[in-house]
Amino acid sequence: MTRNASPDGGTPRLRADAARNRAQVLAAARSAFRELGTAAPLDEIARRAGVNIATLYRRFPDRDALIRQVVLDGFTLVVQTAHDALETAPQDPLAAIEKMLLRLVDERDMLVLPLIGGPVIDDTQALELQRRTAATLEDILAVARAQDAVRPDVTAVDLITTGALACRPLPHLPAEQATTLATRHVRIFLDGLRPDGARPLPPPPTREDLTAHLHTAEGTDREPGPTQV
Amino acid sequence: MTRNASPDGGTPRLRADAARNRAQVLAAARSAFRELGTAAPLDEIARRAGVNIATLYRRFPDRDALIRQVVLDGFTLVVQTAHDALETAPQDPLAAIEKMLLRLVDERDMLVLPLIGGPVIDDTQALELQRRTAATLEDILAVARAQDAVRPDVTAVDLITTGALACRPLPHLPAEQATTLATRHVRIFLDGLRPDGARPLPPPPTREDLTAHLHTAEGTDREPGPTQV
Known part of the structure; x- marks a missing residue:
């Protein structure tokens, strides 16, 4: 029997080990980035993951590859959460939006990178995830508007x-109390989304306004804004 | 004529110079802390302020003294803003709260330190400013409740x-667009404060709950939460 030790092509046992190592490294990277910033030492990330630094490098050849995957994992969670909200929106659009926002608050540890800053990840996959998030949220709002629910x-x-x-890590507040405060804030915000008696808002920026400085060839500011969530 | 070069005891001309230097150092410290964190090099702060490092040390003997003053200046602004809101609350409580929050958004550069984290400043003066802020906000809400406005x-x-x-610096979004987004957010939140049809909120933590871990003698977490704002 031939044993192949490559990360993804080995025996089921080796593939399971590789997948677990990869997940451990990504979780460790999120905690280290949150506490130390995106310049967190890679050997500290390996230490937190309980893996050898060589194992980390086998999964992620450099810091940029690790940062990119953390960002993509966060964007993927946001897209999935928005899609789930769209599924239930026809029954109760505001409840669907509230559930979506509170789920993101609960899973905010997954979203650390776009929220604390870091390099812009503007490759095709990241941009497509952002585009799908925005489009799905507009679909949810269209459902809500059609019912005069928003x-x-x-x-x-x-x-x-x-x-x-609501998801950005509050500095040094215990997690449980941060969740309580964010939940109350989101609940009040949701009541403010109701149409009855709402005072008109000032004009909105478009998503294009907000991201133009990030994605133009001339742009010098290559860092992410919250529009990456 | 005796010329006294001590920072606060000199001729009017020297005192004015000293006050200007001090304000320049504090403004430079805020911008450096915002961009580089509270470990920003003091010589970088002196450079941004356009003063000699010796001048910086004459005003602030060490980093802690500089951090403390930045925090106190922020707390003082918050207390003043809350007091101004209490003055106008009887005419229109929600408008007073909205104006207060939007003024803080406009002046968020003054509030950088409690919002990005940093050492807890729990001396008597800082605690008194926080106590006065919370008490004034409760007074505003009492006025609003008495009118059934909230x-x-x-x-x-x-x-x-x-x-x-709303005031925490969004990562790398241009200031004008960050203000627009924060303003729309605050406006929706304010509409959610209206009493008609509001769904009950989950139970709140008290301020004491939120700060207990900061101020007990046994506490090991000495870093600030957003409750310091």
Whole structure:
């Protein structure tokens, strides 16, 4: 029997080990980035993951590859959460939006990178995840508007902003109390989304306004904004 | 004529120079802390302030003294803003709260330190400023409740949370667009504070719950939470 030790092509046992190592490294990277910033030493990440530094390098050849995967994992969670909300939106659009935002608050540890800053990940896959998130949120709002369940002037960007504000790690507040405060904040915000008596909002920026400085060839500011959530 | 070059005891000309230097150092410290964290090199702060490093040390003998003053300046702004809101609350409580939050968003550069984290400043003066902020916010809410202008279950802690969330520097979004997004968010939140049809909120933590881990003699976590805003 030939044993192949490559990360993804080995025996089932080796493939399971590789997948577990990879997940451990990514979880360790998220905690280290959150506490130390994106310059966190890679050997500290390996130590937190309980793996050898060589194992880390076998999964992620450099810091950029690790950062990119953490960002993509966060974007993927956001897309999935938005899609789930769209599924249930026809029954109760505001409840679907609330559940979506509170789920993101609960899973905010997955979203650490776009929220604390770091290099912009503007490859095709990341941009496609962001585009799908924005489109799905607009679909949810369209369902809500058709039922007159939401003020007419709220946009996908407002929901992205609220997710970003509520999910960003509050400095050094115990996690449970941070969740309680974020939950109350989101609940009040949701009551503010109701159409009855809502005062008109100031004009919104478009998503294109917000990302133009990030993605133009001339742009010098290559760092992410909360619009990446 | 005797010329006294001590920072605060000199001729009017020298005292004016000293006050200007001090303000320049504090503004430079805020920008450096925001961009580089509270470990920003003191010589970088002196460079940004356009003063000699010796001048910086004459005003602030060490990093802790500089951090403390930045925090106190931020807390003082918050207390003043809350007091101004209490003055106008009887005419229109929600408008007073909205104006207060939007003023803090506009002046968020003053609040950088409690919002990005850093050492807890729990000396008497800082605690007194925080106590006065919370008490003034409760006074504003009492005025609002007496007029049935606000949902009954919102607390001072919710207003502090909202100020903290809306004022924290969004990563790398241009300032003007960050202000637009924060303004829309605060406006929707304010509509959610109205009493009509508000769904009851989950139970709030008290301010004491939130700060107990910071100020007990046994506490090992000495870092600030957003409750310091």
